[in-house]
Amino acid sequence: MNNDSQKPYQRTCLKIVFSLLAIWFFVSFGCGILFRDWLDANAPPIGNAPAGFWMAQQGSIITFVCILVVYAALMNLLDAKHGYSEED
Amino acid sequence: MTQDTLNFIFIGLSFVLYIGIAIKSRAGSTKEYYTAGGGVSPFANGMATAADWMSAATFISMAGTVALSGYDASRFLMGWTGGFVLLTILMVPYLRKFGKATVPDFIGDRYYSKVARGVAVVCAIFICMTYIMGQMRGVGVVFSQLFGIGIPAGVLIGAAIVFFYAGLGGMKGITYTQVAQYSVMAFAYTIPAIFIAIALTGNFIPQLGLVGEYTAGHSPVPFLEKLNNINIELGFQEYTSGKMSKINMFCITAALMCGTAGLPHVIVRFFTVKNVGAVRKSACWTLLFIAVIYLTAPAIGAFSRVNLIEKLHETPYAETPTWFRDFESTGQMAWVDKNGDGKIQYFGPARSAAGTSSVFQGKAPAYPAYDAPEKQRVGVNGERLLANKADETNPNELWFGNDIMVMANPHMAGLPMWVIALLMAGCIAAALSTAAGLLLVLSTSISHDLMKKIVKPGLSDKEEMTYARFASFVALVVAAYFGINPPSAFIAKTVAFAFGLAASSFFPTLLIGIFSKRMNKEGAIAGMLCGITFTIGYIIYFQFLGGIKEHYFLGITPEGIGFVGMLINFSVAFAVSKFTPAPPQEVQDMVENIHIPSGAGEASNH
Structure with missing residues (x-):
């Protein structure tokens, strides 16, 4: 077992996971549900849609796709750095 | 064609x-x-x-x-x-x-x-x-x-x-x-x-x-x-x-x-x-x-x-588009002319003193038998009559099934x-x-x-x-x-059931299994069983045994209870595993190993 290269790898990996989950929580449960009323009233509208409503029906889904793209890119880079990547 | x-x-x-x-x-x-x-x-x-x-x-x-x-x-x-x-x-x-x-x-x-x-x-x-x-x-x-x-x-x-x-x-x-x-x-x-x-x-x-x-x-x-x-x-x-x-x-x-x-x-x-x-x-x-x-x-x-509203609300039945009649004949839309003006009216709960908007009594439309006299089947405007009694507590006259929006959409837009x-x-x-x-x-x-x-x-x-x-x-x-003999309302309700079940059983168990080396079989099994039992019990009580809305836990409907079941699964699993022996060394090694993305065994040699 090569624990020396495993530990930093796992630490970075968890850091990526937790930051992305924070974004995930913020856009869906945060903007879409918990602070929706505040956003509807105070944030600039997206086109003609109230911001909170738009986040719940469109913005959150678009962000989810971006989260996964970022995750795949960062993780595949990290794998390459630690020599874990395999040919596709 | x-x-x-x-x-x-x-x-x-x-x-x-x-x-x-x-x-x-x-x-x-x-x-x-x-x-x-x-x-x-x-x-x-x-x-x-x-x-x-x-x-x-x-x-x-x-x-x-x-x-x-x-x-x-x-x-x-x-x-x-x-x-x-x-x-x-x-x-x-x-x-x-x-x-x-x-x-x-x-x-x-x-x-x-x-x-x-x-x-x-x-x-x-x-x-x-x-x-x-x-x-x-x-x-x-x-x-x-x-x-x-x-x-x-x-x-x-x-x-x-x-x-x-x-x-x-x-x-x-x-x-x-x-x-x-x-x-x-x-x-x-x-x-x-x-x-x-x-x-x-x-x-x-x-x-x-x-x-x-x-x-x-x-x-x-x-x-x-x-x-x-x-x-x-x-x-x-x-x-x-x-x-x-x-x-x-x-x-x-x-x-x-x-x-x-x-x-x-x-x-x-x-x-x-x-x-x-x-x-x-x-x-x-x-x-x-x-x-x-x-x-x-x-x-x-x-x-x-x-x-839908532009095409149907306040439209005389005689002038309704053909798609409306088609859906009427398949029983997916229905019109009950409550005020006898020959026009379709579509209203929500806020327009009636009773706060209701149901068109007729009962959940789904029922129709007179095919061999019933024509007067029972066809109304004065030519509409298809229902066997249900009209719900006179509100002025809403238009009923349609939830599922027809996508199917009716191209018809409505004349595509x-x-x-x-x-x-x-x-x-x-x-x-x-x-x-x-x-x-x-x-x-x-x-x-x-x-x-x-x-x-x-x-x-x-x-x-x-x-x-x-x-x-x-x-x-x-x-x-x-x-599929041929659906247990009545059962299928629609069990969609929530399946998600609740997956959320309260597989999700926590898999998640802890991946991220915790200390979790043992006692904790996992106890967690799964408690999570599922709670979720199933709650759903069955409120969906099938006549539990009333006022008794919902924190106002959570059975649709969302899987989330609470999941929290129960997590807590029980961690509590039980604290008091029972750790899993064998080879299982702990396995957990360590699945966090390394490349092929097993070769990882450390690269």
Whole structure:
């Protein structure tokens, strides 16, 4: 077992996971549900849609796709750095 | 050429395509049968997973739900897409690294226990069975409308087709079929939306039309503002603000997300790609393909609501469009002329003192027998009369089923016949692809997890395949039976059940299994059992034993209780594992090992 290269790898990996989950929580449960009323009233509208409503029906889904793209890119880079990547 | 002929041609062509693909790529070994030999490209797997994930119910009724409840329907939009973030970031790369073919396999090995494996098999079978029943019903309904045959015959045709390519072709067969099915679904869903967006908002991108202006009237007004005004004027809640409580909205969204991440038929899809890097790419494609449909649904919902009201409200029956009469004759729309003015009125709860908006008494429309005197069947305006008594506490006269919005949309917008035929083909593709994916998980759970791992360990590869095909046949017969004789309201209600079950059982157990080395079999089994029992108990009490709304725990409906069940699972699992011995060293090493993405054993040498 090569624990020396495993530990930093796992630490970075968890850091990526937790930051992305924070974004995930913020856009869906945060903007879409918990602070929706505040956003509807105070944030600039997206086109003609109230911001909170738009986040719940469109913005959150678009962000989810971006989260996964970022995750795949960062993780595949990290794998390459630690020599874990395999040919596709 | 009539609409029926065109429907036949489109659906017939799509079937030729699916079956051709299935024959070309049928499975030869158990590895190909279960996971397509692990060599599917991330792009193709993404499309196939998207098709697998979007069921007939999603395809047909999600936009209808959005149209009816506006903002409140966001829980489905976010729940069913956000779950993929959890699935991708927390689960599938690790499960793929573990490298077994099924979810009970992982639970059985990680918790070094046949009991855990058995519990997992039962959960998997139950979740998949609930789902597949609904799919078979959906196929039956579409076929019966298409060919003018009864629903039972429609279900049987659907079952035969699914068995042909899922039962025989295995994962390899269905993966490539699902790629074709996704393409059909995506076109069928977006093309009508584009036409309608142009007609209503002058913008050919539906999502931009939704936030744009309504241009079909005298002068352009913001589209959502118009929709809000119509809704309030007719006595419904404002479209962009919901009436559901925040905590309930939160719990349901969370239960749907965690449930998504724990659904066995979605997880196994990611075992078909080559390695962990490919799993991550594949998940991106999957969510992207799903987002195409989920981002269009809110637009379709909003457009069809405006269309429906503009076309029908205050319209004399004699001047209603032909599609209204068609849906009336199939029993999906109904009109009761309460005030006797010969015009259709559509009103919400706020327009009556009693706060109701039901058109008639009873849940679904009932009709007089065919041989009843004509006076009982046809009203003075020529409308189809109901056997139900009118509900006179409110002025609403228009009833329609939740599921017709997507199907009626192209009719309402006066789109060409081929668009409607394409939509029919898309709907069948949605039902078939999901049914096939579920059938596969069911048959592997039985042949692999139950027969090979628990009952008869010495099974050869060939015998296992025979069991798998036999199991898929039996599962399909059971599913077809329930598709023909649905346990009444049971199926619609068990959708929440299946998600709650997955959220309160698989999701926490898999998650702790991946991220905690200390979790032992006692904790996992106790957690799974407590989570499931609580969730099932709550759902059964409030759905079937007549529990009343006022007694809901914190006002959470049974739809969202899976989230609470999940929290219970987590707490019980950690508490029990604290007081019981740690898992054996080799299991702890295994957990350590699944966090290294590259091939087992070689990792440290690079």
